Amino acid sequence: MRSTGFLALISCVLSAFALVVGIGVTSADEALDTSKLPRVSGTKDIFASPSSTIFTAPGAVTEAAEGTIAALTAAGWQPYAPAFGEPMKSPTMAIANLKKGATGLSVFITVAPAQNNATSVTYTGVIIANDLPFPKDATDIKFDGDRPFLSCVSAGNLAATSDFLRTELIARGWSPWSVKDNAKSAYADEKTEKGLYAYYVRDTGKPLILVLQSADDGKTTVKIEAVPPEVLHPAEKKEAAKAPEPPPAPAAKPQDKVGDAIDDLAASIIKQAQQSVADAMSGAKPAAPDNADKVSDEPTEALTVLDGNTAPIPVPSTAADVDFDGASGKLEFNSSSSIKQLAAFYRSQMKTLGWKEEKSVINQANMVVLGFHKGEQDVSLTLMKMGEAVNVSASGSALEKPEATADASASSNVAGAPGNEPDKELEAEDAGGLPVPKEHSLSGSEQSMFRHGANANVPAKLSSVLAFYRRELGKRDWKEDASKSVIKDDAAEIHYVTAEGPAVLKLGRASGETTIALTVREDEKAKKSGMLAKPGQTKLLLGNFLETEAVITIAGKTIKVPAGAGSKGPDGPTLDVAPGKYPYILKGAGGAQPDDPIEVGADEIWGLMIGPGGVLPVQMY
Structure with missing residues (x-):
């Protein structure tokens, strides 16, 4: 929903912020209202909406986390741990995931400097791609x-x-x-x-x-x-899976x-x-x-590790058609060795490397599943007899390479580079009127007065995502400005000329995924509003959620912002500044407090909204 009111603007931005910090969004047909969920006593709202709610809670992070999870559990929410790895928890930060029926909820608890180092709790609804039923009395849920x-x-x-x-x-x-x-x-x-x-x-x-x-x-x-x-x-x-050289057998073997x-x-x-x-x-x-498992006659000589192996776990020398994708954490290959040999190879090699094996219910002559863990890392391998060969497929966090190395193989495969093609073609879906790849772990949209955009995290190489956007935005007749575009191995910034105004696509790498930020400036609306700063400068619009007057000092000026200013429209004080970084000090209901500087660029419009938690900077154009 578009709105020129700061209140609606902040609602959109805070929902988008909850998305960016790794939580998620709810679908349109979800009935979840996060503002009405159980909490510990003594909380104070910072922001509340059906999709995302932020409040402060008494006590330290650990205490607030335990009380919050207990309150939600009593209301029928079932907490669960990650299937592969350990939950994030520290003295200053905790993340918990819960499910009630088919509805997901993420709880993010941390120390908030903007609230005088109070403990902040964020509830955000989560879309569950594939819901599986939890028994009501279930324990040890992953x-x-x-x-x-x-x-x-x-x-x-x-x-x-x-x-x-x-x-x-x-x-x-x-x-x-x-x-x-x-x-x-x-x-x-x-x-x-x-x-x-x-x-x-x-x-x-x-x-x-x-x-x-x-x-x-x-x-x-x-x-x-x-x-x-x-x-x-x-x-x-x-x-x-049979090799193509031999002629087909006249009849299938038993x-x-x-x-x-x-x-x-x-x-x-x-x-x-x-x-x-x-x-x-x-x-x-x-x-x-039984007879199906009599494999004692198979050769048992030890296998060696493949020369030039780039995967984080060993690959046997008999491997062929090796396909390793560090971005998605997957490995697959075929081998002429027997399942027994391959299983022995991995049990020996992984033990030597400090991995511990987990028991599996499938461990037979025609199919073996192996599981290993070391600290917070895990890997699962499936060995399956396929005709004359054995297919080995592996997945898990141990195969997810850090961004610096995960994209190493992509350094010479950036989309647009001569002779190289993207790894895979991604399908498109809509996010706030803009395309994002359907295969995403996170997506959302944002809308401000004169600017709208889409954000997503995608488990695909940067080259594939860049190829996706060049294709999809080309369909919309967007024209790429090659003179401003920059493409690197692990990042890209592409500028476009559109009918609405200039657009920028920014791609990066984080946690083995490609991050996406696509924004469009709505030129005509900004020009008609009369709010554009002088050429080369930036316009700051000030608003105040508080019930009392606030005073902010920025760019060498001290400005009084009346209570409620900007809640119904951009009617608060304004200030034109040159591009750069500006520290500021807010004096309001919580007393004087310095804040992190805001960095602004030429020909931009920024809203600075003052609330119980401090100042929220929002780029509006």
Whole structure:
């Protein structure tokens, strides 16, 4: 919604600010109102809206975090930890994630210098890309809505937990899938001695596997995660993976038949479930391997590490078609070695490097899943027999390279460089009337009096994102001003001429992703308003949310700003300044306090809104 009022402007900007600090936004059809959520007692609002609310809370960060999470939990919100890694927590900052039904909430707690070092709490709604159901009594919850992934422990028994999850997954658009029948099924649970597993599919995205195991104390462990579609069609996958040189066999071998492959997989999960429960609960001897697992005749000579390997984890010398993407944290390759050899290679190499292995329910001759962790880092590998070769796919935070190295391979692959193409073509969606890549981890839009824009974080290389914008903005007849554009390995700034006014696209790298800031200045509106500064200067518009007069000293001038100025329109004091950095001192309800300087450029308009938390600078043109 567009508005010339400072109040509406600040609402838009604070929502955008909550997005930028890594929280998220709610979708239009969400009923969440963050301003009405439970809190600890003694809070004071800084800003409140349905999508994002900021307030101060008594006590230190740790105390405020514990009280806030307890209040939300009592109201039915379920806190969860990251699926891969550890929650962020320090004496001066804490981030918590919670879910209630299909609605997500992020809580950001930190020390706020602008509030005299009080503890600030931010509630922001979060869009969950792939919602998975949490049992109401779930504990030890780890969840990732992007992969998707869920693990937890339910106090309910196996039957009750299975019925609950089946009902909830179906309600979310998932259908049970029978691998044996190669079709959707009303009920597709496959029982094991101590639990069960089942596959679920829907029209888009990867299928899911649900694995439940019953412990001796009556509780049920739950794990739901995405699996490759080929798992549902093992015969087709194996056929596709065969080398093209040999002529096709006149008939499928018995082990290539769908029924036999599914029996093998079912047997592997059943046996491993028995073994893992026995090992964990009673230390009993594992069950003797059946015929499907007799791999003792396979060669066991140790594999060596591939020369020139650029991935953060070892890759065997027999690897071929290696595809490593540090930006998204993924590695994939094929190998002529056996699954047994590859599993032994990774167990040995990762242990030598200080990694600890996590138990897996799938550890068989035709498919092995390995998990490792070291500190806050993790990596998961899936080894799958595909015809004559073994396909290895890996993902996890250990594969996400820091921005300086993640883009090293992109340094000679910047979009627009001769002879190079972007890594992948991104699809577009709308954010405030501007395009952003559909494959984003975060997106939002902003709107001020004479300026609008879109922001996003995308798990793709900068070259791919730059190619995306050159394509999409070209469709809008935007003209790139090559004389002002700058493209580097890890950043880009592209200037455009549009019908509305000048536009700037800024790309950068952070946390293994490409950051996007696209802004458009609305020239005609700014000119008609009469608020433009003299050429080469900047206009400052002052507003005041407080109920009392405030006094601000900036650019060598002391200005009184009446209570409520700017709340209904830009009717507060104004000041023209030259481009540069300006420290300022605010004297209001909280007494005199210095603030960080504001940096302004030529021909810009900035709003300085005074509120309970200090001064919020907002670029308006």
